Amino acid sequence: MQKQSFLIGIFDDEQKLVDSTRHMVGKNYKIHEIYTPFPVHGLDDLMGVERSRLPYVTFLAGGTGLLIGLLGQVFVSSVSWPINVGGKAFASIPAFIPIIFELTVLIGALSTVAAFFYCTKLFPGKKVQVLDKRQTDDKFIMALEKIDLKEDDQTVMDLLKNQGAVEVMVKEL
């Protein structure tokens, strides 16, 4: 794979990171990605991250689970093997509700998780190269791709330093 080179600013405080992101976005810098040890609120809007469509997956998959539960049980008890119990209805829907509910939840939840793994491209054994090892510990990292930058590195580095970045550097991945 082709190597990408990044200019990264390392912050040690989430407030400074948010302020700096606001500043950089205001100056029309394109931010490649921000890496944080925990979710920092407010970055989504600044970076223009669109609201995830995961809830739609849940709705559709949950609906599918509901139909499987309903139709499956109706099929079994009134088509495949109807048993007459004192003349009661074959398709006794109220008695099917618990299993319908459980299947709705099960299929809804598992599909949403699968969709999450699919769109975030996470899978077991994935090789990941982190820009800085501390990004899962205590540092907040703003990464700008060098191709997107119009100024020379030093100008941007100084800019980031002025915003409160404790370290700035160029990294290749």
Added chain:
Amino acid sequence: MSAQDEICHLRTPLVEKERTYKQISDDVLNTLEKGPSKYWLIGFTVAVLTLTLGVTSIGYQIATGIGTWGLNKTIGWSWDITNFVFWVGIGHAGTLISAILLIFRQKWRTSINRAAEAMTLFAVCCAGIYPLIHMGRPWLAFWMFPYPNSRGSLWLNFRSPLLWDVFAISTYLTVSAVFWYIGLIPDLAAIRDRTTSKLRKKIFGVISLGWDGANRTWHRYEILCLILAGLATPLVLSVHTIVSFDFATSVIPGWHTTIFPPYFVAGAVFSGFGMVLTLLIVTRKLMNFEHYITVNHIESMCKVLILTGSMVGLAYGTEFFIAWYSGNPYERFTFINRATGPYAWAYWIMVSCNVISPQLLWFKKLRTNLVFVFILSIFVNIGMWFERFVIITTSLHRDYLPSSWAMYSPTWVEICEFIGSFGLFFTLFLLFIRFLPAIAVSEVKGVYKFAQKKN
């Protein structure tokens, strides 16, 4: 000073000591890098020995037959189902803490949710053993699932609450396990990036799924957690509702009660929080987590105990009143027999542990006294075990026909199997606190600044 700061100062901090983010990681994750402590080794040895006892007795029971249990013609269900409901009930606190408290934005959940959820999973595993071994031929357990088969495609009875239970418990176990694992991913990545051991780096590299903490991933991650919490909340309520249907849909006096679903759910939350308290009061000492699982956390959980304990008490009273008010002589007899019959001792243990003892927690002095809370949580565990025993055994032992009245006592096989289930529970829990982060580090960091005093 902004409005938010104002509010923050009114609250006590969630983490008691001034910490940097790095120190939070160190406090929780360094415990995994060190060798096991002496206490852990002792605890683990005892747990594995009890587990061995359980496995041996289960092996004996399966080889010999269900006749090794003390059941008889009148009492066809007793310790087996009591223990099943007992463990399922305990398995309710974890998801309640992680899902319902997430939806209610209760930030204090962050330092206890990981351990509570793990406890949930292990408790549900313990519960699952009982229906399996009660089958007598556990290798045919797959008959419980609907699949096209060679028996004329003979299906399951979808109208049976026991089958609903199969679906409810397996869904609950699956969804809780997935929810728990999703919560672990960021911390697994943190271990991968900080560990010095090559083996650990490899293992955690695989199971952290390539997590890098990118903001776009976090965005989806938070939505995913919210969705899973939204799904798990009705799920956790449904599970014990369905467990209560096992009894409530029958026509046995003492079981055939419309109050059962909410009564069982309240009882499950009560017993679950009892067990969480028992475990966490010990864990915080063992693992030096006192600054994270603070007295405030214990106090909040005690308040949940007061609430759910009172709900359980109210349910006992309502049940008794309705038994009298219904005018049904069998119903009336069953309840009077519970309180005054040969199993009255069990009934009064239940009432004193579940209704009377949690009322002591109204006193702040008592609920901030950890030794007292620990002892009380044991009482809650005992009381809730007896609740299930009372409901199940006393309703059966004196049925419509006095000539078939009988008494029940467990055999050594049942006793060993019950002790063995604790062995399984503690073995799994001790392995968990040894090899995985017992506190959700990334979540604690996320709320750390909340209510922390500003310099």
